[in-house]
Amino acid sequence: MNSLLSVENLSLTVGGEKLLKSINFEIKQGEVFALVGESGSGKSLTSLAIMRLLPEVISVSSGDIKFKNDSLFLLPEYKMQKIRGKSIAMIFQEPMSALNPVMTIGEQVAEVIKIHLGLRKEETKEKVISLFKEVLLKDPTERYNWYPHQLSGGQKQRVMIAIALACEPDLLIADEPTTALDVTVQAKVLKLLKKIQVQRNLSILFITHDMAVVAQMADRVAVMRYGEILEEAECNIFFSSPQHPYTQSLLKDAMHSKEARERLRTPGKLLEVEGLKVHFPIKKGFFQRTVGYTKSVDGVSFSIPKGKTLALVGESGSGKSTIGNAILSLVPITEGTVKYEDQDLVHLSALALKPYRRKIQVVFQDPFSALNPRMTIGDIIREGMVSLGVVSKNRASQDAKISKLLEKVELEAEHMHRYPHEFSGGQRQRIGIARALAVEPELIICDEPTSALDVSVRTQILRLLQKLQQESGVSYLFITHDLSIVPTIADEVAVMKEGKIVEQGSVESVMENPQHPYTQKLLRSAPKLPI
Amino acid sequence: MMFSLLWTDILVWGLLSVLLFFGWGASRSEQIKKQWHAIFKSSIAMASAIILFFYLFFTLLDSVHVRFAMEPTKTKSEQVQYSEIVSLLDLIFAHNIQSTERTYSAPFATHEYTKSIIVDEHGVTKQEYLPLKHISKKAHSLQKSFIAVMIGLAISIMFILVHIFWRSGKGFKNEFKLIMQGNTKLPWRTAYGMIIFLIILCTWFYMLSFDYHVLGTDKVGGDVLYQSLKSIRTGVLIGILTTLIMLPVAILLGVSAGLFGGWVDDVIQYLYTTLSSIPGVLLIAAGVLSMQVMIGNNPTWFETTLERSDLRLLFLILILGITSWTGLCRLLRAETLKISQMEFVTAAKAFGVGRLTIIRRHIIPNLMHIILISVVLDFSGLVLAEAVLSYVGVGVDPTMHSWGNMINQARLEMARDPMVWWSLFSAFVFMFILVLAANLLSDRVQTVLDPRNKS
């Protein structure tokens, strides 16, 4: 096999700082080459450098990229435009924003055909429709005139793939193509990509952070960190005998040790939710009458035992986060009860609720919007303690408690004088946990606390949460879309779909012997590591 | 001598002390300090700020009003008679107030601009350019200019040395060297250059104003330089006070609408849609006309014309405030809606933190950049609006010194050939420099504070 694309000693800099340090790799005809790394490793920059679409502030300080023996950096811009979309095509991570919102999807595919192949109008339309068929988009003729907002995330990604395939490229760059998608949709898109790759003998540069996806897709793998390639190998060799310590730890983190959790046997239920319904009115028509309801949560019952973890699993839009907000009395509850130690919280006044606010706390998904950027870490943690009267009014004793909390979540006491923007995503998530812990809660609602984090950081946070549970016996309601982390963190699991719980039980029974077809589908769709 | 406070004086000084107080409070926050540092890192912003400071200085100088006890008159009244209210600026330029010419004269002219018919001692009627009354004929302007520049240089260098000395932690010499090489965090070299330039300009104008009418005289022989300087207060006041008067209203209503929703939101939205649907100039005109009628009906309210024009200025500022809060209110409402959906607000709610505390601690600090940007952005618009309003006839009192009034009066002389250009020119230049500085500073504030510009 001859090499289609070779990256030679590529270095990128911005303002004197090196972003890529002498990267080398080759992609051969018809192979899937995966570039794996965590955020900030430079994998996406590499792909943009190949397309010559780097932001203007970033400059190529050395190296070359050869595509079919053409040196891409030496081509004039108009020739590069003939390569983009025609010989090298690209699909991006965010299907939601990657399509032009005010153009029909048909037009957007037709545009690339018109520019590169110069077909006539009818031919172009025919070709677009046949492409839509190839990417398995339903009703292709009809959808030609649809706009992106009328499609789901998976369908948009299919349109992106159609755009990329339109001019029969030699190389397809897929930059985290399924990261933003739900797991069942991801499985379908990956399957489609693989099928097309085989049919067309296409070369793919596959960029991802997900080791399991790599295992499913790639022929060869390269691991990146801090702008360097640490290791490069054939896929099967890579997974059976990783060489670099970083790779080894990455693989270990991705695997989720299935070591049995210490099962604490504490009787008694801390929280009981029964027949919970949260409906949001849909208003329409002349007088904004309520014409119907979005049944975000529709009759859900579960309970959380003391000192244990219930994982609430579901895809986007299943209503799992709304349940968290309902327990916190942050959204109006339509029907049902939320009992905390036999006290129904639903009809309590704000004042009567205050003692329970102390007992139920929350950790959020997005580490960036969860902390007020204008407050110091100390003040962020102090707020809840003062509001709920957990500490004395004495500032020094508050500070002492804050530094203790920071140490508990493995940060340093001196961090309390800093502001959120000085911290990384993982550190911020620790601060969020410290803020919740500050009022000594008995139940913490963790709303996707790890889904915005890198794999290695995710493992650390999960470990921290577990440690805290063992120390203080706090219960968790762990809301997640990621089935793979459930065994590590949870004792019990409930699977949600469209506002209802379709299956619940102990982790072992649900994960190993799922009864409901949806659970089975979820488990099947999740990409797995070969070991 | 007796201090005499006008309403606007009280507002200006009150505002200044509030600003200083907040500035002092803010200077303790590392984050805010860092932001201001970032703003003034640009030498354009630094230079603009210094120009604005000079304008502010003249405003303040013109905002200290005093009355002098007059010589006891022969009437046997017990009461001490006071003279007209004058400001410190008036005292400094007293020579210019007294030296009124007969009519137009060009800058640095020695004779009037138009020929007058005179009858000489032989009884012959002649047309002649009459010499000006209040200029010194034996002035050595070059020599005097040189002295003025030297004095200006000396004054500014004194200020700069004091500043360097105050800053120098690592030794005076070292600090001096760093600044001269431009190796300081903030562009002090540019700042010093600007200060030297402005102070020299001021001293030069001032020294020569004793011998000449530096910027000429107007139709009734008033000194244009003095008028332009007096107009600074009007312009700056309208620019600053209007925004600051409307600020509390805009913040209160905008945040309430965004946070509470429901009928509160409906009422506030109704309010600002209604107000903003009225064409601005017409609303101002309606307000000013009503006020004119009111003042006309109650001539006994005011002792002096200065007090009357001052109250009219205050009223104009109020009306401008009423018309201009809607835009900011709408922005703040939208941003509050966005912030109230953020997870840190949810977290605060989960802690049972009260609504007022949420507003104070979480919402307002995150709105500060929008507020600040709109304050600096509105400033220049308002300064320019004053001129237009005066032209329409609904601006400040015609007896008040303002650039708008200057333009309005000089405009009528456009038909004259050759043109009388200096009045217009001075008003436009004084206004242009102020507005340009404000615009450049607001640009910088926007780039630094607007989170969308961070990447």
Next chain:
Amino acid sequence: MFAYILRRLIYAIPILIGVNLITFMLFFMVNSPDDMARVQLGAKQITPQMIQAWKEHRGYDKPLFINHNEEGISMLTETLFVTESLKLFSFDFGISDSNRNIGSDIQERMGPSLAIALPTFMIALITNISLALILVLFRGSVLDSTMMILAVMIMSISGLFYIIAGQVLFSKMWHWVPISGYESGWNGISFILLPVMIGVFSGIGSGVRWYRSIFLEQINQDYVRTARAKGLSELRVLFVHVLRNGMLPILTGVVVVIPTLFMGSLIMESFFGIPGLGSYTIDAISSQDFAIVKAMVFLGSMLYIVGLILTDISYTLFDPRVKL
């Protein structure tokens, strides 16, 4: 769609009532009908009978808000406020202090106002957008930065300066166009030329900056990267993708202005002696003719509300995501 427009029109009614209330209060609270009569009659000896007669003639003889002489609902309706408002809602603007019918005056003067305002608006829109696109195409270059500094300078100069300077240069010194005046039809084009040019130029600074910031915001969106990755030229990316998406924020700012073009420009019309609604308003203000000012306020607010509705409708045309 029809139901939506109807709903918006019904929503507009309370706003117009509010507008009326504000102007009404501003005028009549400080300036009672008696005062108006006195000013208008102008005679030296004014008897209460004369005032009464004048008020009756003008229909100002009712109380302002509450009529205590009436019963039930007519306590509210038989008042000056309600009758005056109803007149405005039926576009009966009454007669001015100089005894002219305001309604027909307005009709007559709309034409000249539009003759200035419409070309100014169109030319400004096209120039500003094209200049902004050019700057975005060359973003970060020396051209971009110098033009931006120039834009700030243009913005910082008072609009009055442009008018005065324009008149002095083009009319007084070079005699290219007449200094002021108006004539309808094609002959009048020489009168329109200068005000339109000045109108366009004085707005160019802020306009270009605004459009440029809109386009720059679009340029960093993901779909632009997709378009580039498709191999489109930078020009096509700008003119097809960025411009189309940039239209949405532009519409919000621009469409609302279109109906208010009828109101004309106060300053421009009075400097150039154009017999439009702008100069009409200025004359009314300087002669303190409340009836005209009130009519203009009502008209202006109504046009603004029409503009808001038009904005929403234009959104449905340009943004496929918005359905009414």
